[in-house]
Amino acid sequence: MTDVLSSTPSIQLQGIVHPDSYFQIVEKNEIDWQLWIDVLRGKVAGAIFRGVVNQEIRQQICHNFWHSVSLKQKSDGLPAHAKAFIGASLSKSLEFYSEEVERTSQDIEALFDNTGDFYLFLLDNIKKHLADRGCSLRVAEYNGRQAGKYKMRSWLNTGDFVIVPHDDSGVLKAHHLQGFEVGQIDRVVGVLICLENGEGGDLHYWNISPNDETREALGFKSDSFGYPLEALADFDKITVPICPGDIYLFDVTKVHAVGAKTDDEVNRTTISWSMGFLDPKTVLHWA
Ligand SMILES: O=C(O)CCC(=O)C(=O)O
Numbered sequence: 472m473t474d475v476l477s478s479t480p481s482i483q484l485q486g487i488v489h490p491d492s493y494f495q496i497v498e499k500n501e502i503d504w505q506l507w508i509d510v511l512r513g514k515v516a517g518a519i520f521r522g523v524v525n526q527e528i529r530q531q532i533c534h535n536f537w538h539s540v541s542l543k544q545k546s547d548g549l550p551a552h553a554k555a556f557i558g559a560s561l562s563k564s565l566e567f568y569s570e571e572v573e574r575t576s577q578d579i580e581a582l583f584d585n586t587g588d589f590y591l592f593l594l595d596n597i598k599k600h601l602a603d604r605g606c607s608l609r610v611a612e613y614n615g616r617q618a619g620k621y622k623m624r625s626w627l628n629t630g631d632f633v634i635v636p637h638d639d640s641g642v643l644k645a646h647h648l649q650g651f652e653v654g655q656i657d658r659v660v661g662v663l664i665c666l667e668n669g670e671g672g673d674l675h676y677w678n679i680s681p682n683d684e685t686r687e688a689l690g691f692k693s694d695s696f697g698y699p700l701e702a703l704a705d706f707d708k709i710t711v712p713i714c715p716g717d718i719y720l721f722d723v724t725k726v727h728a729v730g731a732k733t734d735d736e737v738n739r740t741t742i743s744w745s746m747g748f749l750d751p752k753t754v755l756h757w758a
């Protein structure tokens with residue numbers, strides 16, 4: 472691990488660049504629980520398990536999503552890149568988050584109706600494999616309340632990207648989330664299940680975990696969205712095509728983005744949540 476300063480004259484990104492042995496997204500054709508835990512433990516940056524959610528389950532989850540009464544659509548004031556959303560947002564305040572968690576919790580659970588409890592299958596397996604290694608898994612808490620478990624979102628293009636280059640660790644330490652225990656986690660892993668996607672919508676992943684000074688210099692306050700492409704040009708990048716049925720997870724302290732969809736009429740829809748070690752024996756999950 473080395474601390475670097477990019478050579479871009481105007482904007483300099485400072486932070487951690489990892490060796491190539493870490494900076495990879497390992498690909499498998501089945502869920503590899505040991506590899507999942509290796510990603511959580513920081514042995515490797517990420518993993519993608521190809522085509523592990525069958526079509527029947529995907530169609531059922533999408534049906535549950537697009538027909539849910541909790542579904543927020545464009546007219547409900549979503550950000551520019553979101554077409555539809557169910558879940559709680561961490562972007563405003565813990566009070567707002569708490570209300571959204573409560574309002575949506577039943578419909579969040581119902582996303583997996585008639586799928587043979589696919590979410591439980593995933594969580595139970597991770598829990599068991601962590602327990603075999605002496606670690607526990609639980610939902611993250613704030614002020615004595617439980618966090619949301621996952622969210623489901625469908626995206627729209629915004630120029631060159633569906634989601635512009637960002638990291639997902641800055642927001643957790645933001646002032647408005649004080650009291651949420653996930654702020655103590657240094658290495659956060661994002662977990663995604665791809666339910667719908669066509670051409671494009673690739674994951675772009677850069678080998679730089681920017682530090683707080685860089686985020687401040689760029690004027691980021693409550694999130695870390697919009698790292699300039701010219702400042703990222705000096706860092707290695709991996710581009711990973713994302714297909715329906717894939718489950719993937721990766722270190723979200725590193726800058727990443729979702730590339731534009733070739734056809735914006737085709738949905739790119741995912742379920743996602745975050746995970747991370749709070750201490751050497753405890754893994755938290757939340758969304
Ligand atoms: O959809 C993806 O592949 C990544 C999404 C992402 O980076 C995010 O939601 O923060």
Ligand SMILES: [Fe+2]
Nearest residue numbers: 638639723727
């Ligand atoms: Fe992200």
